[in-house]
Amino acid sequence: MFARFLPMSEGKVPPTNASTPPSVTAKTNKATDPWWLEMVKTLGLAAVFAIGIRTFVAEARYIPTGSMENTLLINDRLIIEKISYYFHAPHRGDIVVFNPTPTLQQAGFHDAFIKRVVGLPGDRVELRAGRVYINNQLLPEPYLAPSTLTSVDTCAGMQPYLAQPQVIPANSYLVLGDNRNNSFDGRCWGVVPRNYIIGRAAIRFWPPDRWGLITDPKAPQR
Template sequence: MTGIEKNQNPKSQPEENFWVEMVKTLAIAGVLAFGIRTFVAEARYIPSGSMEPTLLINDHLMIEKISYRLHEPERGDIVVFRPTEALKEQDYHQAFIKRIIGMPGDTVEVKGGVVYVNGQALSEDYIKEVPDYSYGPEIVPDDQYLVLGDNRNNSYDSHIWGFVPRKNLIGKAFVRFWPLNRMGTIHDDLVEPVVSQPVHE
């Protein structure tokens, strides 16, 4: 009968294997986490009241990044975006979160407490109060968006600093996971459909 060769250091080999596997596992987990955060989704929290009553201070959200790789943003989407050049010049470097109101080519105007897109008044049940300012009319440039906070009179948004380029969009807010009593999907389908701006020949 052939005997089994004995390991001269029976404890060292399993211990070595354990640490090698641990390093491999951590490395793979790190790569996966980086990949998910970069390309799929990431967590964000709300530091201000500019999106009240839809989003409250200290709400924690998941921002998904896949949709905008497959199709264009839509009116009503609640989006996270990197600061525009105009905002960077004012020393803003953190991401913003607002709602898309104006699409490329739209004419947007705010007057008498009502937002008009292409001459059509929006019915906005989701805002905190009607805006007490006037804006426009302004045409949204190609590949850019006009974004407003739901807390219209306490939001630093497009009516002050301009439009958001498509390339600045990070992703779309889709679920709130904290606090638990407010956990759930974030509804962005509350904005009425708007007739596109007619093309004048």
Template sequence: MDDDRERLTSKPETSDPLPKAEHPWVETLKTIGLSVVLALGVRSFVADSRYIPSGSMLPTLQINDRLIIDKLSYRFSDPVRGDIVVFHPPAQLERELVANGEKKFQEAFIKRVIGMPGDRVEVKGGKVYINGKVLAENYLGEPPRYQWSSTELTPDGIVPPSHYLVLGDNRNNSYDSHYWGFVPQDKVIGKAILRFWPINRAGGITPQPDYNN
């Protein structure tokens, strides 16, 4: 009995050595490296931040506004009318920019989705019409002063499948779909959901338009 008690309570003659602690600088570098990897992963697949370089979205977005772009939602659902989207320039826009001598143009643009696949869009009398119905837009600083129809882009004027017609909120000073055409869905980067700077105007930024009956 005494021998059993001795075997249970006595310390082993040998044990595995504890791992040697890493140098604090090594641990710090590992932490920084992991943080960078996680940040890049979030930026690539979940969310990104952007700033507004021009006045094409006034008064909704002002120059130097800082935004959070949701890059995840459109993996599970399609853009809807009224979304403010960030997108890579489609082929027609790239050709326009190159033709104008802009070799280093913006990598991304931001506009509001107005025309959905299957829509016909007209701009006349200071209003936008979707399939013959007036679109209520309480976010515009002033009404458009031009006349335009999506028949200028396609013979039947219909927005193609998986494409969108986008316009700037600053209708009279925006280089948008009524100049260069539709945005393919695979060019859309994400949806602007939040302004975080300046602080006094922080908050959500996507009011939804509707039809007037």
């Protein structure tokens, strides 16, 4: 009922009784891999893809403590994006996840931290009457609860970094928790080198009633 058309070559009609070319036989044999081998290949590619995404693009994290309340609550689930910092440095006001610095490792900390960037490289940072001053200017912090004071009283057992004014070194950042009364942060142990920063908190996806973008608090850049 249906005519089968074969490809033409140099104007000659191919013989109807031609045997199957060796190359076709080889391809047919190659396509008969066992199902389990195909599954292993598929899972391997998926694993490589997932590792690549987590390493270079984004990863999920959860909040284990109350140091960022009320911006982030315990057990919030976040997407940490990593792409933007390939193109620009962290901004003041960004909420970042970072690996523990050598000082924190010596104090016994090994898990990643999440805090807000307050001081940028070259900034002169100091505390006055419970407020943060950057380059002699009061830093507006709209993300803090009303009447919040920032002091070094939470740094028991160590010499606080912000016990006196500090100039933030090159390629380093001062990070603080939004819950200043319950946050072990840069006031106590110092700055975070840029290469310790994993990425920026971009999206909260859990719980469902609080999902959405983690918005920029509009803190000034300088």
